[in-house]
Amino acid sequence: MRYKYVVVGAGLAGLTAAERIAEVLDEEVLVIEKRNYIGGNVYDSYDEEGILIHNYGPHIFHTNDKEVYEYLSRFTPWHHFWHRVLTYVDGNLVPMPITVETINKIYNLNLSCFDVEEFLKKQAVSMDEVSTSKDVALSKVGEDLYKKIFENYTRKQWGVDPAELDTSVISRIPIRANRDTRYFNDTYQGMPKYGYAKMCQNMISNKKIKVMLNTDYKEIINDLEYDKLIYTGPTDYFYDYKHGKMAYRSIDFQFETYSREEYQEAPVVNYPNDYDFTRITEFKKLTGQEHKKTTILKEFPTSEGEPYYPFPTKEYQEQFRLYQAEMKKEEKVVFLGRLAEYRYYNMDGVVRRVLNAFGGGFRG
DSSP, X not given: OEEEEXXXXXXXXXXXXXXXXXXXXXXXXXXXXXXXXXXXXXXXEEOTTSOEEETXXXXXXXXXXXXXXXXXXXXXXXXXXOOOEEEEETTEEEEESBOHHHHHHHHTOOOOHHXXXXXXXXXXXXXXXXXXXXXXXXXXXXXXXXXXXXXXXXXXXXXXXXXXXXXXXXXXXXXXXXXXXXXXXXXXXXXXXXXXXXXXXXXXXXXXXXXXXXXXXXXXXGGOEEEEEEEOSOHHHHTTTTTOOOOEEEEEEEEEEESSSOSXXXXXEEOSSSSSSSEEEETHHHHOOOOSSEEEEEEEEESSSSOOEEOXXXXXXXXXXXXXXXHXXXXXXXXXXXXXXXXXXXXXXXXXXXXXXXXXXXXX
């Protein structure tokens, strides 16, 4: 078989690449996916009770990138809502990320926005160099809030002390000296109105896109002729673990359905210091679905299982640089996405990365 373009992986990166190739270049493209459905980790489905769930944990689309938003809007209308998260601290639910409301509830105060800014400055630990996630938290909120909110949650999520993690982990969490309790303050945010799976199906409706499910690309790649391979899987697997296996964090997902309309106050509740799971998601509060029952998800981070999160430590970044040296030698292969590039991307970041690569002619 000959295709000018072959895409490995039918997640958001692979589907965006395939859609652009078929729609703009008017070329046939083959998408090879090892799972039995498209969408990757944004895949959603209806459970036995008919409740729409996110099979790989909550995915809330949010972006300030108007072009990315308009691009995805070609494939779905949106259920618009402002995502809010609560965190269980000292027996109380407080807003997350840290805002004026969070500080006032934790410490039973009545501080103004100006007061909270001064409060955090006094709490912050002065340091010459901020080089780890622990440093980030201590330098912004001080020892007490670090222990109440960040330390144990991060330890559960990653299985190591925050002092071993790159600054990017905790830096992603905003700290606001205002009363904005939205988790994200991006211009565009919400959920595909009919689900991510439907949006993904619409992305590959072009007849020039051929999809092979339940297929490991290595089983057929030698039987294919192609000019360009867009690879979105784990790079260590691509190179047969030549420089060792890269570390990823995975999650054990525990779904539970209850015969009541509501389980908790917010779509997501974090548990930094209690229980073995990190958070509970109630899907109806994300999707806006009306149903007499409700389904929740508890997440138990683990080092085994499907690769979800690249491990943000210096050790593994150095290991990945060995693979990057191999990647640069490739003339027919473009590596795109979280797994292939061993870096964390939000959904909009993945789409933006692919659109940029496409605009550059997939030259790597």
